[in-house]
Amino acid sequence: MKKYLGGGREYHNGRWTRIPDAPSTASELHGPMCRIINSLIQHSGLSETSNARTALIGHFQRETTGGPEKSPMIAIKAIGPSFSSPKGSPLAFSNIASFFDASLDSEADAWTHLAQMSDCVKHIFTQQPNRRFFRSLLITEKKVQLFHFDRSGAQYSPPLNIHDHPEAFIRLVLGLTATDERILGLDDSIQWSTAPNGTRTAGSLKTIDCDSAVVTYDLVMGEGPIIRSGLLGRGTTCWVVRNERGEKFIVKDYWVSDDRISSESELLEEVKGLKGVCQMVSYEDNRAQTLDFRGNTSTFEEGVFQNRTSVRIVMKAHGRSLENFTSMEQVLGALRDAIAAHKALLSRHIIHRDISPNNILLGQDAAKEGLRGILIDLDIALKVSGLASDAHVDPKVGTRMFQPLIVLRSYEGLAQYVPLYDYLDDLEAFFWVFTYIILAYKPNGDRMLPNPFQERTLGAWIRHFPDAVYASKHIFLSSPTMVYDIREVIDPGWHDIYDDLFLGFRAFMWEEISGVKARLLFMGTTTLPDGSLAPNRFDPVLEKVEDHYARVIGLFDAALKKVGGTYPVSPSTSLSTNSGDAASEFPSVTTSATSIEDAFLVEKGPGSSFDGKAGLSTSCSTPCNCPASTAQPSTPPQRPKRRSEEAELDDESPKESKRRCPPGRRQIGRILGSVYQFCCTLFE
Template sequence: MDVLVKLRKINSVYQGVYSVVKLVLAASSTPEDVVALAFRRPKNQPSTAKAPPEHPPTRDRTEGVPAAANKNTRTKIAAPIPPQMHPTLAQARFEPSSDPEPDSDQGSSSMATEFGVEDIHITDEHWASSLYTTLAGPHAISKFLRKRTSGYRKPRGKGQWTQIPQSPADRIELIHPIMTVIERIVAEFSCGTIEDGVTRKVEFTDFSGGDAQATSGPGICVCIRATGPSFETVTPGDFEEIGYTNVASIIQGKTEAEIATEIDYKQATALVSELQQIFALQPNRTFFRTLIVTEKRVRLAHYDRSGVYLTPFINFHSNPSTLIRFVLGLTSHDEANLGLDTSVQWTIDPDMGRKVTGTLQAPNVRGEMVVYSLNVEKPPFVRPSIVGRGTTCWHATDPETGKGVVIKDTWRTTERTSESEFLVDARGIPGVVQMISHQDNCAATTDFRPINFKAEGYQNRIKSRVVLEECAEPIWNFTSRHQVISALRDAIAAHRKLVERGIIHRDISTQNVLLGHPGAPEGLRGILIDLDMAMRAESGMSLDEIDPQTGTRTYQSISVLLAKDSRNDPIPPHDCLDDLESFLYVLCHILLGFKRPGELIEPTPELISVWDDPDAQRAMTKKVVLMAEGYPAYEFPQLEEYWGNSCIELLEGMRTHISNVVYQKSKIRAAKVSTDERFDLWSAFVEKNLESSYDHIDALFRTALAEIASEDAKEAMHTHGDSQTSPRVDRKRPFEEEPQPTLPRKRTRRRA
């Protein structure tokens, strides 16, 4: 047997840790009880919070699969700071954070929760036999099967691939014969040459870390290693290595005895962690297909942004044409057949095997299709999950202006309004990312599915592409107090303008607020991005009820979290006050999560880490405590040491205001009135508090910024004076004495 090449297996099982909360909830507590109980402390009474109890044992969120269909696990979960791809795609190893890109419109980065049961569909045999029919005609297939070198015989009129053992003891005995059959098919029908730089080679791969008897995960598989425009080598100068950047497809070998003990869900999810890596490191991936081959039968598994399709098992001894076409499809030299978006083209350095240049076709400002040059020095941002929005952001250069742009690809459900419509309405608003052009229907997942196929839970997704003006750094890359507070102030002001134009953002998070360019004037110091979860609104309220599956879990408002509870009737619309509450959690995350610029608090404070719990009620509980009691100051010494009284007062002022909003909403939710009356109360409350809330919060930010500017000016004068009298003494702040640390990788979110 050939030497097995190891692929490091992704550790994507998300481990959640939560502590005993101060607010003890009875099992019978209603959502209204949760909020009401939190506000029983008399107004203005100081917090008397004590040190938290010890943490309970770590909880594994993978328990209960396939109960992973639980929709709570589909909401975006934000990592403490979003992860960031490495500079070189071929060298990168994509590690999903605790953010399962996770939605009904969000996906999951966890191996166990990437696919729910409802995401897996079984096709009929007719669709399987209709695939790849143009890659080999009946005559060519018959001619191949008649050759002695094919290994196919018809003893006593019954077809048989003679290399395949009829009763293999295990997959080890089966995998090598399968590889032999595949190699013979590829050798017969391959049309590529080494000279054109496009090759496909059949190789063993061990996903079990060397444990040949591993019973979990895919174990030993056959991989198709590829060279060509979309594929990079793993090790510079070594074309014999195989990895996530050059895998064209995967074939799993399993015995009939194994298959008899496995449900469809297990077969569909065995390769999830490997596929997440492939989708991330082959960023122009549209779909991926694998085969499961036994000693008798074969089935194809198709993965895209809408879920998984499995064909039935088909006997390849009596139906050899289907096996041949499957193999040809998964080894095709046409990258579109492999599931790659060919509007993205790369140039590979033949010596290093690296992508050195690239282009992407997209519309210009006049709607004409042009070729943008990709900036390979800035790797694309790729969401970690397969199912969902599949957001990919490319850094490129406008061929006409020479300016940098960001080209964003997303897969939206057919019911969701294209982000481009909101971006058109947002044109001219300072502090909102500006769109240059858009292409709303690049592809659809129905293009890859059986015609007229219908299945419960299936959602067609449409690929959209927007070209955006390039913004500056993510907000977590701030370098000073004034910079980050002014960025948040301008983002909130931009949000207000969106509301005035009838748009609710619904996904306020640290990921969706960027810093303005250096020296940007007021209004452009912070940029609000990512409107693909937005919704039309009137008087600050969306035109539909709250969707608890929309948004980033860490920053969801208490009303959004409560909407998951069936006892909330009616579920209120998502309103601008929910988004302002999300801005509060962003402020908390920055002030309570950073010691100073570039230095995170490790581990993430429990007050914040629990906010991303997939269970809505557990995620909500700590937020309720924050609203009722504030934060335990003794746990956050950096507030005094770095952030100072100006930021502390800003945080407390905003917390107090939002706390009152949450309390008033809880009273409306608990009021003994009819459904229509409750809705009227809700509408009146939002309309009454819309302008005053923005005014009050803006005043808090302006006061804090003025105080910070004054403090910084005084310190600068003090530092200048000291340098005049003692030129050898460096009086810089402690955080300026050392080089700024590298921040964690940018997060990848859950599916949209």
């Protein structure tokens, strides 16, 4: 460093000589900065290694800025085991180690850069699925700031004068151009081999087996990885791998918050042997923590930063996700067996809480009854003592399109009336999954061509204001004219099962479940004056658990028989595991004494901590991945079969966030909620 600075070529008389004193536009900084960065790379020998680094000026999408859609930035082009070269372009999100953005000192703003970079970082995490964190620099003619992004949110440093502190500036540049991929924020337990043209040809994943011995799997290059969109939150990524004997497995990586009550591995241990439920092979805990990647967080206000821990679960592989079905018999059999698996989960006192097409896998070819659909993903599931959980319904938890009415309605609910999440909420989610399938697909699995009804209906369900989704779903269930509207727009191939299965399922959900719960909602409160939980007002509905599952599974069995399936109609059976276990008798609903803190009118917004003290960094974090309602699509997105980009709603913890303003401040609450929803787009 002394040799570089003492040469006088780039730095002389206390300033970087290439950087203009008074640039009129930020673009005047790009060329000089790019040359300085490349000179540092060359001086350090990083341009001569097999993992070479090069600074280039490129254009990248910025979705949330008010200006042009694209603007130039300096990107560090990278070669190495975690990077792949794009076709037809020297730069893409798949081969970038870091970004350096330029701004005039008079115009530099940390929050503007945060908004711009978060859009790019979301693409980075998708195109580089083994990313743990990402860092960038904002550089002016005088100063530099470091920005850090991970699954807990973002953090940035105070400005540093690059002319007064050249050594610190050099360290920042070299840190963000390092050839050690761990320093760059990449998980080096996952590695790829690349062809001379930069495309990936093979890959490996290293973890531990059930005996805690290190084992290396081969990545199945033609399948996956399956990546959840969004920057903040669990960041679930699933890898398809094979062992040395050719057996296929699914490796699930995700980030769990510290306040998670029970871990997915504990729940998977309890469901071993259950037919139709994913089976764990091994588990690796505490692989990394977001706290380890950051600067000092001790000065932040409480709740601003939530530490997350990386965990890895290896599970037995099954088929692809539900949306990859190829026949009516296949999708009906998968849904039927997934519902039966949900019943089996309940027999082990577990409620899933995130029923969606992504979490229902198709069974292997020629799978027998009970294995045609596999229920996966227990990372936000809850252990229960009866038929309801001890956690209140929360519109931030789950996948928005498939959330039940009672969950969506709680967004506007008074604190004392927000109910507990129960098994019927999951059962209703199965109905919305089935509805989505027949509206969006043909019986052979082909995607339906868009039509106005589909666009209007499914478009409303992916809106991220819960009250708007609730209104649309309420009409869908309760309006008599929907019977005829839906029949007209679905593919004629579904007509054979429309009257009995679909309308039967719809009538059951409205007349015996959702409609009844809506009438009972204000017949009692969730909390007593002393803060303890009151008796569950839904007990008269919940106690019919055996009948509920028998009715729904029976509808699917009858439909399968009608369309040519070989599966007989199942008689009503007692609620027990379907793996030969003894029947499990359910106790009456019991709840522990807990209090409820807020009522979801205003969800907790992105926290930031800045107390004006010199040298303190700033952190911003949001509790969900919701995009703003202003980004509501007019049509359901035309997507590949696998809905891997469906945004997760966070947080997975059953802990409630701070609740609403008093009723008299409802209007103010709505305004704050709108601002909050906009801020959420920064980290989706």
